[in-house]
Amino acid sequence: MKDIIRYCEKNRNRYLSELKELIAIPSISTDPAHKKDIRRCAGWISGQLKAIGMKGVKIFPTKGHPIVYAEWLGAPGAPTVLLYGHYDVQPVDPVNLWTTPPFKATIRKGNIYARGTADDKGQVLIHLKGIEAFLKNRGALPVNLKMIVEGEEEIGSEHLASFVKSHKKLLKADVVVISDTSMFARGVPSLCYGLRGLSYMQIDLTGPNKDLHSGSFGGSVHNPIQALAEIVAKLHDEKGRITVPGFYKKVRKLTAKERRSFRKLPWNDRKYARELGVKELYGESGFTTLERLWARPTLECNGIWGGFTGEGAKTVLPSKASAKISMRLVPDQKADDIARLFTSYIRKIAPKSCTVDVSYIHGGEAAITPLESPGVRAAVRALEKGFGKKVLYQREGGSIPIVVQFKEILGLETVLLGFGLPDENAHAPDEFLNLGNFFGGIRTVAHFYNELPRFYKQKRSRR
Numbered sequence: 001m002k003d004i005i006r007y008c009e010k011n012r013n014r015y016l017s018e019l020k021e022l023i024a025i026p027s028i029s030t031d032p033a034h035k036k037d038i039r040r041c042a043g044w045i046s047g048q049l050k051a052i053g054m055k056g057v058k059i060f061p062t063k064g065h066p067i068v069y070a071e072w073l074g075a076p077g078a079p080t081v082l083l084y085g086h087y088d089v090q091p092v093d094p095v096n097l098w099t100t101p102p103f104k105a106t107i108r109k110g111n112i113y114a115r116g117t118a119d120d121k122g123q124v125l126i127h128l129k130g131i132e133a134f135l136k137n138r139g140a141l142p143v144n145l146k147m148i149v150e151g152e153e154e155i156g157s158e159h160l161a162s163f164v165k166s167h168k169k170l171l172k173a174d175v176v177v178i179s180d181t182s183m184f185a186r187g188v189p190s191l192c193y194g195l196r197g198l199s200y201m202q203i204d205l206t207g208p209n210k211d212l213h214s215g216s217f218g219g220s221v222h223n224p225i226q227a228l229a230e231i232v233a234k235l236h237d238e239k240g241r242i243t244v245p246g247f248y249k250k251v252r253k254l255t256a257k258e259r260r261s262f263r264k265l266p267w268n269d270r271k272y273a274r275e276l277g278v279k280e281l282y283g284e285s286g287f288t289t290l291e292r293l294w295a296r297p298t299l300e301c302n303g304i305w306g307g308f309t310g311e312g313a314k315t316v317l318p319s320k321a322s323a324k325i326s327m328r329l330v331p332d333q334k335a336d337d338i339a340r341l342f343t344s345y346i347r348k349i350a351p352k353s354c355t356v357d358v359s360y361i362h363g364g365e366a367a368i369t370p371l372e373s374p375g376v377r378a379a380v381r382a383l384e385k386g387f388g389k390k391v392l393y394q395r396e397g398g399s400i401p402i403v404v405q406f407k408e409i410l411g412l413e414t415v416l417l418g419f420g421l422p423d424e425n426a427h428a429p430d431e432f433l434n435l436g437n438f439f440g441g442i443r444t445v446a447h448f449y450n451e452l453p454r455f456y457k458q459k460r461s462r463r
Helices: 002-010 012-023 032-052 121-137 160-166 224-233 256-263 269-276 289-294 335-349 374-387 401-410 435-462
Strands: 055-060 067-072 080-086 106-108 111-113 144-150 175-178 190-195 197-206 298-306 320-329 355-364 392-396 414-416 432-434
Touching: 002 012, 002 121, 002 435, 012 032, 012 111, 012 121, 012 435, 032 055, 032 067, 032 121, 032 144, 080 121, 080 401, 111 435, 121 144, 121 435, 160 401, 175 374, 175 401, 190 374, 190 414, 197 224, 197 335, 224 298, 224 320, 256 289, 256 392, 289 392, 320 335, 335 355, 374 414, 374 435, 401 414, 432 435
Parallel strands: 080 144, 080 175, 175 414, 190 392
Antiparallel strands: 055 067, 067 144, 106 111, 111 432, 197 320, 197 355, 298 320
8 A cells, every 4th residue: 555655645735736626616506606617516526537547437417416427347356335425515605704715725724724625525535536546556446436426415415316216226336435524523533433313393383363462362362382382391301301202212222332432532521511602511311412412312492483573562472383393313213203203292282272283394314334344344444544543433413314315225334434523614604624634534545445345355254
C-alpha cells in the first residue's frame, strides 16, 4: 500500500483544487432555477469518473434529477462494493451569515468552508481519489466496485428507490458503503453502525363545531387545547418511559460490548447540557445519555397548535387543536406496528368530550450493521490505518431512509464510513470539512478497498 498512500500524499494540492471546482457548481436540488447547475454537476461527476478510470459511466435520467452510475468489475472472486453518494446540496440562505461566499471554497484554520464540503461532495470526492490512486498506480482495484451518485438526496431522494428497484441486477453487490455521516468528535475516528427509524403521527382533536367566546361558553365544553395537553402529558410516565402499551415489546437490547464501547467515547453530560443551554438533561431512566440518543426509542411532541396565537388578546375557546408526534425507533421495532399501537392508545385515552383523529404521516425502519460483519471490520481496520488511532463505535439518532431501502430491495448491509464532524454546519451557513478528515478519509477509503477482500475471505472460511 505504500505506492497508493504515496500517490495520495503527492496529489493533495490537486485534490483540493478539484474539490473547489466541484464545490463551485451551485447544485441546489430544491430550486428549479438551478436545474442547469444540477445537470452540470452530474456531468462533472461523470467526467471525473471517466478520468480516474471507472468503466460503464452513464447518466441515468429520472423524473427529477439525474443519477450518475459507474463500475469497475475487474476483480474476479473479490467482493463487490456498491458506493452511494449525492451531488446535490442544500440552499444557502441566509447568505449574509456566511463568512465567505458559499460556493467559493475558502480554507481557514484547517477547514475548507463552502456549501457541500461535508454534505456530500467532499465525502464523494474522498472516495474518487482513493479509487484513482489504485487505478492510476496499479491499473486495478482490489474489489469490484459499482457507484451511484444521485441529485435528490436533499429533497428526499424521491426517485432513488424506484431506480434501485428497476436496476436490481445492475446494482447487485455484497455490501453498500456510504460516506455522508460524521465522526464522533475531532480527533476521534469512529464508525457509525446503527440508525434509528421513525413513525411520524398527527393528532387532531375537535370539540365544538366552531370557535366559541370563552366568556360565554367557557365552563360548559372541554377546551380541545386542554384535552390535547392532557393526552400529550399521558405519553410518558414519571421515569421518562413511553406509556403506549406494547411500545417496548420488540426493542432490541444493547449488548454488553456496545455499552462498553459507548462508555469509551469522550462524553460529558454537563458539557452537553451547558452547550444546549439547559439546567439538566432528561430521558428514560436506567440508560446513559448516549444510549438514549442512539439505542433507545423516543416519543417527542414536535409541534402543538390551536386557538389564537397572535399578538394581543382574543378570548376564544377553539374548535380544534392539533399536535405532531415523532417516535424514533430502534432495531426490531416496525414503524407500521408502532403507528397502530400509538393510534389505538390515543383513541383509548382521548376524552369522549372531543372527536379524535390520528394520522400516520410517514415512517421508516431502523438500520443496524452487525459489528462482526466483514464490511464493518474492514472499515475499522481502514480507519485505524488512515488516522493512526484506535477506532470507537457509535450509532446515530437520526434516520437515512436509503440505508433501509438498500436492505429491503437489495438485501445489503450498509457501512457508514463518514468523515464529517458534529459541528460541520451541514445545512447551515459556514458549512465546512476538516482538511485532516479529508486527507485522512482518502487514506482510509484506499485501505478499506484493500482490506475488504481479506475479511470476506475470512467469512467464507468460517462457513
